[in-house]
Amino acid sequence: MQSSKLKSWFSKPKVGFVIAVILAFVAGYIIRGPGSSDSSQRAAPQKWYCSMDPEIIRDKPGKCPKCGMDLIPMPLDLAASIGPRVLVVSEEAAKLMEIETTTVERKFVTTEIRMVGKIDYDETRVKNITAWVPGRSRIERLFIDFTGITVKKGEHMVDLYSPELISAQAELLLSSTKLLAREKLRLLGLTAEQIEQIEKTGKPVDYLTIYAPIGGVVIHKNATEGMYITEGTKLYTIADLSRLWVKLDAYESDLPWLQYGQEVEFATEAYPGEVFKGRITFIDPILNDKTRTVKVRVNVDNINDRLKPDMFVRAVVRSQGAHSGKVMAPEMAGKWICPMHPSIVKDGAAACDICGMDLQTTESLGYVVADTSGEPPLVIPASAPLITGKRAVVYVQLPDMDKPTFEGREVVLGPRAGDYYIVKSGLAEGEIVVTNGNFKIDSALQIQAKPSMMNPEGEKAPTGHPGHSH
Numbered sequence: 001m002q003s004s005k006l007k008s009w010f011s012k013p014k015v016g017f018v019i020a021v022i023l024a025f026v027a028g029y030i031i032r033g034p035g036s037s038d039s040s041q042r043a044a045p046q047k048w049y050c051s052m053d054p055e056i057i058r059d060k061p062g063k064c065p066k067c068g069m070d071l072i073p074m075p076l077d078l079a080a081s082i083g084p085r086v087l088v089v090s091e092e093a094a095k096l097m098e099i100e101t102t103t104v105e106r107k108f109v110t111t112e113i114r115m116v117g118k119i120d121y122d123e124t125r126v127k128n129i130t131a132w133v134p135g136r137s138r139i140e141r142l143f144i145d146f147t148g149i150t151v152k153k154g155e156h157m158v159d160l161y162s163p164e165l166i167s168a169q170a171e172l173l174l175s176s177t178k179l180l181a182r183e184k185l186r187l188l189g190l191t192a193e194q195i196e197q198i199e200k201t202g203k204p205v206d207y208l209t210i211y212a213p214i215g216g217v218v219i220h221k222n223a224t225e226g227m228y229i230t231e232g233t234k235l236y237t238i239a240d241l242s243r244l245w246v247k248l249d250a251y252e253s254d255l256p257w258l259q260y261g262q263e264v265e266f267a268t269e270a271y272p273g274e275v276f277k278g279r280i281t282f283i284d285p286i287l288n289d290k291t292r293t294v295k296v297r298v299n300v301d302n303i304n305d306r307l308k309p310d311m312f313v314r315a316v317v318r319s320q321g322a323h324s325g326k327v328m329a330p331e332m333a334g335k336w337i338c339p340m341h342p343s344i345v346k347d348g349a350a351a352c353d354i355c356g357m358d359l360q361t362t363e364s365l366g367y368v369v370a371d372t373s374g375e376p377p378l379v380i381p382a383s384a385p386l387i388t389g390k391r392a393v394v395y396v397q398l399p400d401m402d403k404p405t406f407e408g409r410e411v412v413l414g415p416r417a418g419d420y421y422i423v424k425s426g427l428a429e430g431e432i433v434v435t436n437g438n439f440k441i442d443s444a445l446q447i448q449a450k451p452s453m454m455n456p457e458g459e460k461a462p463t464g465h466p467g468h469s470h
Contacts, residue, residue, distance in 0.1 A: 050066070050067065053066045057444070086406065087405070087406050090403055091403065097437045098440075100435050101432045102380070102384070103432055104380055104423070104428065105378075105429060106378055109320070110417065111416070113250065114314070115250050115315045115317070119307055119309050120246070121241075122240070122245050125242075126238070127237070128234050128236070129210060129212070131233045135163065135164045136229070136230060137162040137230070138228050143159075147218050149218050150215075152215045153213070157235070158210050159210075160229075161206065164188070165188055166206075169204035171184065189210060214238055215240060221235075223236070245297055246278060246297070247295055249293040249294075252292055260280055260281070260332065261280060261335075261345075262279065268307070270311060279298065281297055281342050284297075330369050332369075333362065333363070334363075336350065336359035336361055336362075337361075338352035379420040380394065382416060382420060383436065384434065387413075388453060394408075394410075395409070395441050396408075396427070399432070410456075
């Protein structure tokens with residue numbers, strides 16, 4: 001009974017067709033083996049692209065939306081070989097994209113750091129003249145009665161009348177212990193010659209004369225004849241203008257190229273075409289958070305008093321090789337400098353001309369010579385990397401490929417040196433990088449929703465309006 005029903009069921013046409021398909025599938029599975037798959041699954045889907053604008057790639061034939069040309073089929077092996085960050089184009093497409101390349105190389109590069117600033121007084125050559133006499137004193141006479149006048153060291157500046165001075169001289173003439181009385185007069189501002197003269201004549205002087213401690217220009221005057229002053233009152237300010245400071249503003253990105261002892265050339269508005277020279281003696285350890293700059297100080301000799309404080313200057317430093325830390329120019333090696341006043345530089349051991357401290361070698365203070373005798377850094381042209389705020393991408397042409405093949409690669413860049421970037425990691429010497437046409441390569445990867453400069457994870461770029469599909 002059951003066998004007759006089965007025979008009747010298998011005799012139906014549709015059932016026979018299904019059985020035949022199943023048997024054919026099983027036979028194919030046995031012949032090909034379990035690891036095989038249908039050829040349609042092995043082959044990459046057919047792509048079409050524009051020979052004029054190769055970044056235009058579509059899943060079906062049609063017209064190029066940019067130039068209107070017919071899209072041409074992309075070879076299947078070419079489409080299948082494209083990796084997540086690789087673009088393969090034909091020779092003709094590479095020419096149309098105007099792709100240019102260069103080889104990654106090692107070499108020392110030179111850059112010019114340009115800065116602006118102004119001339120200022122040398123703070124170590126500015127002196128204030130103050131009253132030393134305690135109590136109230138009266139200015140009897142001003143020998144220097146306007147600012148801007150040039151004075152010599154030791155030249156009289158002002159006469160003071162002080163009751164304290166009169167009593168101190170009386171002590172000197174009447175006291176048996178002359179030593180203490182002399183010291184008191186010295187502390188009041190009298191010179192050794194004045195004290196000796198008082199002892200010889202036996203007569204006290206009515207006025208205390210104050211002399212210029214240095215030669216220079218009177219830049220401030222705070223006294224008038226007849227005014228009463230007290231101890232510590234500032235009367236004059238004198239500046240020695242034979243040496244000046246040039247204070248320059250350097251951007252933080254330029255700091256690796258600046259070194260202690262480096263030569264600086266600068267020009268002024270007053271003398272167009274004339275170049276003045278000085279050396280970097282100080283780099284401010286504090287960054288200005290508003291201007292994002294660091295003050296760089298240059299010492300310069302003011303020959304013939306041509307340079308004036310507050311003059312605007314434009315400066316340039318030519319530097320080779322980027323460094324970090326306390327770096328000095330090679331010519332400063334073996335020199336002796338003052339820890340307190342690094343502008344004092346001598347060839348051997350000596351005392352500082354300003355503070356009297358013993359000079360020390362530059363190396364003992366932590367300075368390292370900017371040596372360029374080692375291996376040159378890896379460099380690439382400045383046009384090679386595509387730089388965003390956080391990342392830098394370079395497109396490298398892969399060698400030994402049938403067609404032009406370009407791989408996107410993230411690199412770590414050092415400082416820029418003119419027309420080059422120093423490469424810290426991500427590239428090797430001898431590799432070929434794209435210097436022109438890299439934007440076109442990147443845009444082609446973006447269209448294909450592959451990782452690119454703007455889309456590092458390969459997110460698909462939005463097209464059209466939200467809710468619409470293409």
